[in-house]
Each structure stands twice: as C-alpha cells, then as structure tokens.
Amino acid sequence: MNRARLLVFNSALPVLDYRVPEGMAIEYGSVVVAPLGPRQVLGVVWEAERLPGTEVPDAKLRPLLEVMPVPPLPAPLRRLIEWTADYYCAPLAAVARMALGSSAALRGGGTMTEYRLTGLEPKRLTPQRAAAMDALDGEQATIRELAERASVSEGVLRGMVGAGLLEPVIVDLDRPYPRARADFAQPELSEDQTAAADRFVAAVTKGGFAPFLLDGVTGSGKTECYFEAVAEALRLGQQVLVLLPEIALTENFLRRFEARFGVPPVLWHSSLKSTERRRAWRAIVRGEAQVVVGARSALFMPYARLGLIVVDEAHEVSFKQDDGVRYNARDVAVMRAKFEKAPVILASATPALESMQLAEAGVYEKIDLPARFGGATMPDIQIVDLRSEQPERGHWLAPRLVKELKARLERGEQSLLFLNRRGYAPLTLCRNCGHRFQCPNCTAWLVEHRLSRRLACHHCGFETPPPETCPECHTADCLVACGPGVERIADEVREILPEARIALVTSDTLNSPAKINEFVEAAENGMIDVIVGTQLVTKGYHFPELTLVGVVDADLGLEGGDLRAGERTYQQIAQVAGRAGRGEKPGEVLIQTRHPEAAVIEALASGDRDSFYAAEAEARRDAMAPPFGRWAAIIISSEDEAEAREAARTIGGSRPDLPDVLVLGPAAAPLSLLRGRYRYRLLINARRSAELQDVIRTWLDPLRFSHGVRVAVDIDPYSFV
Numbered sequence: 044m045n046r047a048r049l050l051v052f053n054s055a056l057p058v059l060d061y062r063v064p065e066g067m068a069i070e071y072g073s074v075v076v077a078p079l080g081p082r083q084v085l086g087v088v089w090e091a092e093r094l095p096g097t098e099v100p101d102a103k104l105r106p107l108l109e110v111m112p113v114p115p116l117p118a119p120l121r122r123l124i125e126w127t128a129d130y131y132c133a134p135l136a137a138v139a140r141m142a143l144g145s146s147a148a149l150r151g152g153g154t155m156t157e158y159r160l161t162g163l164e165p166k167r168l169t170p171q172r173a174a175a176m177d178a179l180d181g182e183q184a185t186i187r188e189l190a191e192r193a194s195v196s197e198g199v200l201r202g203m204v205g206a207g208l209l210e211p212v213i214v215d216l217d218r219p220y221p222r223a224r225a226d227f228a229q230p231e232l233s234e235d236q237t238a239a240a241d242r243f244v245a246a247v248t249k250g251g252f253a254p255f256l257l258d259g260v261t262g263s264g265k266t267e268c269y270f271e272a273v274a275e276a277l278r279l280g281q282q283v284l285v286l287l288p289e290i291a292l293t294e295n296f297l298r299r300f301e302a303r304f305g306v307p308p309v310l311w312h313s314s315l316k317s318t319e320r321r322r323a324w325r326a327i328v329r330g331e332a333q334v335v336v337g338a339r340s341a342l343f344m345p346y347a348r349l350g351l352i353v354v355d356e357a358h359e360v361s362f363k364q365d366d367g368v369r370y371n372a373r374d375v376a377v378m379r380a381k382f383e384k385a386p387v388i389l390a391s392a393t394p395a396l397e398s399m400q401l402a403e404a405g406v407y408e409k410i411d412l413p414a415r416f417g418g419a420t421m422p423d424i425q426i427v428d429l430r431s432e433q434p435e436r437g438h439w440l441a442p443r444l445v446k447e448l449k450a451r452l453e454r455g456e457q458s459l460l461f462l463n464r465r466g467y468a469p470l471t472l473c474r475n476c477g478h479r480f481q482c483p484n485c486t487a488w489l490v491e492h493r494l495s496r497r498l499a500c501h502h503c504g505f506e507t508p509p510p511e512t513c514p515e516c517h518t519a520d521c522l523v524a525c526g527p528g529v530e531r532i533a534d535e536v537r538e539i540l541p542e543a544r545i546a547l548v549t550s551d552t553l554n555s556p557a558k559i560n561e562f563v564e565a566a567e568n569g570m571i572d573v574i575v576g577t578q579l580v581t582k583g584y585h586f587p588e589l590t591l592v593g594v595v596d597a598d599l600g601l602e603g604g605d606l607r608a609g610e611r612t613y614q615q616i617a618q619v620a621g622r623a624g625r626g627e628k629p630g631e632v633l634i635q636t637r638h639p640e641a642a643v644i645e646a647l648a649s650g651d652r653d654s655f656y657a658a659e660a661e662a663r664r665d666a667m668a669p670p671f672g673r674w675a676a677i678i679i680s681s682e683d684e685a686e687a688r689e690a691a692r693t694i695g696g697s698r699p700d701l702p703d704v705l706v707l708g709p710a711a712a713p714l715s716l717l718r719g720r721y722r723y724r725l726l727i728n729a730r731r732s733a734e735l736q737d738v739i740r741t742w743l744d745p746l747r748f749s750h751g752v753r754v755a756v757d758i759d760p761y762s763f764v
C-alpha cells in the first residue's frame with residue numbers, strides 16, 4: 044500500500060487520505076497517527092472502496108507519521124463497525140471509538156505506576172490526609188483514580204507519597220492472565236441440560252454462524268449449559284465473550300465461572316481502572332484473554348479469534364444503550380457472531396418477544412429447558428387484590444403478605460420484597476401549601492433518600508439536602524413523603540418484624556463489588572431474613588433458603604403505558620418470582636395489584652406464558668409495532684426551548700410522504716426537560732418493507748440547525764420519554 048484511507052476517531056472530521064512512507068508496513072485495520080494541520084489525529088486504515096471520500100491526488104498527500112504497536116483491528120470487527128453505524132444511523136467514528144476502549148493501550152505494553160498505603164500510621168495527620176487514609180484502605184490505583192475515590196486533590200496524595208504514607212507499585216500491563224481450564228470441574232448435567240449443551244458444543248466445534256435462543260425457566264441451570272460451550276471454545280483455543288446486562292451481576296458470575304474453570308474470566312466494563320483497562324484490552328487484541336465477561340461495551344472489543352458469544356439475561360432492556368451510539372447490544376451481538384462466523388447463545392427465562400418471533404421463524408434455533416434443575420419445583424403464584432385486601436393506613440404490605448413474612452421468619456426461611464423504586468418516597472410535598480419538589484434540570488420530581496438525607500433526581504443526579512422550611516410558603520417541618528420506595532418498605536418490615544435481619548438492595552447500597560459480595564455471602568449463609576430490593580435483585584441470584592417473594596406494586600411498570608410495558612412487567616415479575624423456591628423447599632409468590640384482571644397479571648398467576656406472548660404478539664401486529672413493523676425515534680434537544688421547538692418544527696415540516704412510513708409528532712417529550720435540555724420527539728412507524736434508515740438519512744442530512752441543537756436518531760427505541 045502506498046496510500047491509505049483513514050477512518051479517524053473524530054466524528055467532526057471527514058475521511059482522510061495519506062501517503063504511506065517508504066518502509067512503513069500497514070494493513071487494513073492498522074491504527075495509525077496522521078498529521079492534520081498542526082495537529083495529529085488517530086485513525087484506522089480502512090478499505091477505500093468501503094469508505095467514500097474525495098479523492099486527493101498522490102502529490103498532495105501528506106505522509107502518515109506512525110503505526111501503533113498493536114495488531115490491526117480484524118476485518119469482522121471492521122464490518123461490524125460499518126453495519127452498526129449504518130443500521131443505527133450513527134457516525135462511523137463514534138462506533139469505531141468503542142473498539143478502542145482504552146486509547147492509552149495503543150501505546151504499547153510496558154509498565155504503569157499505581158500507589159497504595161504503606162501501612163505507616165503517623166500520630167498526627169491533617170484532616171484531609173486522615174480522610175484519604177480511611178478511604179484508601181485496601182485500594183491500589185493511579186494517583187488520579189485514588190484522588191477521585193478519596194475525594195481529595197492529587198496534590199494531597201502526592202504529599203502523602205513524599206511523607207512515606209503512599210508507596211508506588213509498578214504494574215506490568217502485559218502480565219498474563221491465569222489460564223482457564225476447560226475440564227477443571229465439570230458438573231454432571233441433567234438429561235435436558237446434556238441435550239442443550241451437546242447442541243452448543245457441536246456448533247462451537249463446527250464453527251460458523253449459529254444463533255441460539257436458550258429458553259429455560261428460572262433455576263433450570265442455563266449457565267451450566269452454556270459453560271459447556273465455553274469449555275469447548277477453550278479447548279479449541281478460541282476466545283469467548285459473555286455479555287451480562289449489568290455490572291452488579293458480574294460478581295456472582297465470576298464466582299461461578301471460577302468454580303467451573305479454576306480461574307476468574309477477564310472483566311471488561313466502563314468502571315475498570317486504567318491499568319486493568321489497558322491490560323485487558325491488550326490481552327483481548329492479542330488473543331490472550333480467553334473468556335471476557337462484561338457489560339455491553341465489551342461487544343466492540345477487537346477480539347483476535349472470537350469463537351463464541353453468550354448474551355445472558357438476553358431480554359434485559361439495559362442492553363439497549365440510550366446515549367451516544369444508540370444500539371441494542373443483544374442485536375449487535377448476533378451481528379457480530381455473523382461477521383465472526385461463530386455461534387451466539389441468547390439465554391433467558393423470559394425471552395424478548397422479538398427473539399421469540401425469530402425463533403418461531405426459524406432464524407434462531409430454540410433450545411428449551413422446561414424444568415428446574417435438581418427437582419426443584421416452580422413457585423406457587425398468588426394474586427393479592429389491593430382493593431379488597433388493603434394494607435393498614437400509611438403502610439404498603441397487605442395483611443396476607445405480612446402473615447407470610449412472619450411465617451418465613453419463624454421457620455428460618457428467607458423472603459424477598461421487590462419494588463422497583465429507589466429511595467424512601469418518589470414524591471415529597473409541603474403539607475401546608477402543596478409545593479412539590481422538582482428537579483431544576485429535569486421534568487421530574489425529586490426522590491427522597493432518607494439514608495443519605497438527600498432529595499435526588501434519578502435522571503440527572505441533582506441532589507440537595509431536604510430543606511427545613513418550605514421554599515414556597517416557609518412553613519417549618521412541613522414535608523410529607525408520598526408513596527413508597529424501597530427504603531420505606533424496609534422501614535415497614537422493621538416495624539412489623541423487629542427481630543428480622545433486613546438487607547436493602549439497590550444501586551445506592553450495593554455500589555461496589557465488595558458490597559455486592561458481602562450481600563451475596565450473607566444471603567447464602569442465612570444471615571439475612573428479608574431482602575428488600577429494586578430490579579437489581581430480580582435476576583441471576585440463587586439463594587436456596589429463599590421461599591417467599593412479595594411483589595409490592597405490580598402495577599408500577601404498567602403506568603407509562605408504552606407498547607412494551609406489558610412485556611416488561613411480565614419479564615420483571617416472572618424473574619423476581621423465579622428467585623423463590625430454588626432449593627429443596629417450595630417457593631411462594633404474592634403479587635400485590637389493583638388490576639388483577641390485567642392480561643399480564645392473569646398470565647403470571649396462571650403461569651400461561653405462551654398465551655400471554657401470543658396475545659402480546661397480536662397486539663403488536665395490530666399496531667404495526669416491532670417485530671412486525673418498525674419504529675424509530677428522532678429526539679431533538681437544546682438548552683434553549685425556542686431553538687429546540689424550532690428545530691423540531693423544521694424536521695416535522697420536511698417529513699417524507701411515503702405510503703409505508705408514518706410520522707407522528709413532533710411533540711414535546713414526556714421528559715420535556717432533561718439535564719437542562721428542552722426536548723421534542725418524533726416517532727416513525729414503518730412497514731418492514733420500508734428502507735427506514737435511508738428514509739431518515741435522506742430526510743435529516745440536508746437540514747441545518749442552530750449550533751446548540753442536538754438531533755439524535757433512535758432505531759428500535761425502547762424508551763419513549
């Protein structure tokens with residue numbers, strides 16, 4: 044190659060051409076440094092014919108400066124980047140950037156310096172140093188990361204290095220990971236599990252694209268089945284990617300993985316510290332990381348030889364990314380497997396309707412595990428009609444649920460109460476004037492958090508201490524909490540079961556791997572009687588002594604009323620119900636609702652998943668909703684309300700007039716103010732025959748907006764706020 048076309052990692056820049064200087068060896072996928080005016084830019088050498096740009100004559104080309112000392116991004120990944128950008132109407136550069144993960148890792152291996160406490164304990168310390176000593180116990184990271192963790196300046200920490208309180212530790216970035224062993228502890232599989240595992244193993248051995256939907260009831264032992272496929276990939280020297288919906292679940296997964304394969308897998312997620320990021324990325328790109336487990340960002344890593352992808356809890360909505368590049372990791376995982384020519388397993392007890400449809404159509408091979416592992420039975424599900432079985436005034440648990448909680452405590456069994464609402468109360472108002480506390484940056488009420496003594500916005504993170512007087516009428520001590528959050532439910536349990544040991548499980552309380560481990564261990568060892576939690580505790584966990592699940596408010600998820608609300612509610616409640624009775628003792632589930640006649644509640648009570656899915660599918664077909672028709676959203680936002688409205692009107696005014704495309708809106712978004720930006724939305728409903736992305740590009744590309752306006756396209760949206 045004597046000229047190279049670059050995809051640069053900056054969406055504001057066009058495709059750029061360069062001359063390859065004598066003696067510089069590049070390939071497609073090489074990551075290179077190039078001059079741009081007085082600056083330097085980082086880019087990937089791309090196939091010119093796949094990346095249209097203006098041809099520059101040879102004589103005008105400037106030479107590339109440097110090739111990064113890392114293997115080129117492999118062709119299947121380059122195709123995935125193109126596909127993702129095209130399908131989700133996202134800039135190529137923004138997608139490609141996700142493959143870099145750690146741009147620092149491009150600079151090569153070598154070492155980095157981290158710091159940790161020396162153990163020296165001087166008698167006198169400044170308050171800042173004392174606070175840092177407390178916060179950094181057991182930590183090791185770069186000065187910048189430690190400063191963030193301890194909430195002190197880097198200067199304070201450097202001073203502590205000088206005083207001998209912190210010491211440097213040299214970290215080798217290319218230190219190898221311990222090798223996983225395919226046959227470390229092979230379990231004996233049940234007959235159903237063996238049949239499933241055999242299919243997966245055969246697909247890995249054979250190679251080639253093969254999408255599976257592993258549809259197994261809660262507690263059926265899906266993990267053990269796909270672990271056999273992982274073992275086969277290990278034997279063949281291939282890499283495996285396991286995607287989990289949230290970081291909170293990885294701790295549990297790590298322990299099970301280690302028990303099966305002898306060592307933990309390689310972790311990848313957004314809150315890794317910089318040395319771990321660089322080490323993991325380098326091991327991934329060189330093919331040395333055998334099994335990578337991570338949240339959705341692990342999907343775009345440059346695996347050298349990917350032989351299997353697993354998406355666990357594949358129905359989870361958190362696989363959908365709703366900022367930056369708006370993609371669905373579940374769907375992109377299937378595409379990645381296609382480009383890599385590898386099998387992909389979507390595992391779930393409550394598959395997404397879209398996945399079920401694809402299985403029915405024969406696109407995915409469906410593998411069923413209809414029964415729980417080890418003879419455990421499915422829990423008994425009962426409905427509590429809150430209209431006739433009312434909780435006491437100011438309380439949220441109906442008498443029947445209270446009675447069952449007491450019975451569990453007496454028998455030494457565990458209970459789980461589920462309410463998908465963090466904090467103490469979702470709304471706070473003034474008893475005197477009715478003033479409601481609202482976020483200054485968002486169309487949202489502030490949620491009271493009593494544990495941290497804060498009113499907080501769950502959309503933008505705004506926080507303020509609860510005021511002593513009402514800002515409106517200045518009455519003192521006038522705040523009333525309206526409605527329950529998990530903190531309030533925990534209080535109620537404390538009141539009715541004073542001797543019970545209660546664990547509150549939310550992202551506020553379980554915010555570090557250590558705390559998650561502590562909780563899981565306590566629950567497994569019978570140190571907890573009642574778990575009160577948000578969706579964080581609905582899936583993945585296996586506590587054999589847990590025999591009662593109470594769903595505090597089954598109607599909560601139905602409130603928003605978008606077309607996926609029924610499916611989402613079904614999945615969430617079926618998952619949390621699935622935590623009951625996984626051991627030897629049978630489980631019982633009480634679902635509190637004011638709408639026992641709602642289709643989703645009836646389906647949960649009767650356990651008739653198939654007819655619920657069938658009815659949902661019919662409703663979607665009638666509404667031309669996915670997977671029968673297609674949706675896309677256009678979200679317009681600006682800090683200036685008039686500017687946002689104007690841009691929305693411009694987009695609405697130039698809407699395409701096509702028979703197979705229906706455009707709704709623009710209208711102010713339900714969350715009309717978010718993080719200080721005013722928002723408008725359009726919803727596009729298209730027949731499958733429509734070239735939806737092309738229609739949107741043709742429509743939006745010629746339009747120009749004021750500087751502060753952002754226009755985002757959301758293909759296959761999950762969020763309608």
Ligand SMILES: Nc1ncnc2c1ncn2[C@@H]1O[C@H](COP(=O)(O)OP(=O)(O)OP(=O)(O)O)[C@@H](O)[C@H]1O
Nearest residue numbers: 230231232261262263264265266267392416583585
């Ligand atoms: N073949 C086996 N031998 C021994 N233990 C097993 C086997 N299969 C499953 N188990 C155990 O049974 C329990 C349930 O399995 P697992 O958690 O994989 O179920 P699951 O299908 O993932 O359920 P969920 O979807 O509810 O998370 C786990 O404790 C697991 O270790």
Ligand SMILES: [Zn+2]
Nearest residue numbers: 482485500503
């Ligand atoms: Zn806010």
